Amino acid sequence: MPVINRCEAVSCAYNRDRMCHATAITVGDLSHAHCDTFLTAPAQGGDQATVGRVGACKMADCRHNVQLECQAPGIDIGYTQDEADCLTYAPA
Numbered sequence: 001m002p003v004i005n006r007c008e009a010v011s012c013a014y015n016r017d018r019m020c021h022a023t024a025i026t027v028g029d030l031s032h033a034h035c036d037t038f039l040t041a042p043a044q045g046g047d048q049a050t051v052g053r054v055g056a057c058k059m060a061d062c063r064h065n066v067q068l069e070c071q072a073p074g075i076d077i078g079y080t081q082d083e084a085d086c087l088t089y090a091p092a
Helices: none
Strands: 003-007 025-027 054-057 074-080 083-086
Touching: none
Parallel strands: 003 074, 025 054
Antiparallel strands: 074 083
């Protein structure tokens, strides 16, 4: 599973110091490469010792996607407009 190199979605419950601490995230909804795991909550989520990874990617048209699995060595999450998106997404 590709590692999340950095995450600029600092309001996410899994984000600490611009790093994702969810065990695995899901990217996309067939039409938009957003972080589907993004969550705002008063409690912190994830495990501080865990570096987030991509568990599934629904962006079949991405050049890094093979059978709905991300094959990029790592990804970056950041904001596009008001949504936390996979900035590594690249249309095939």
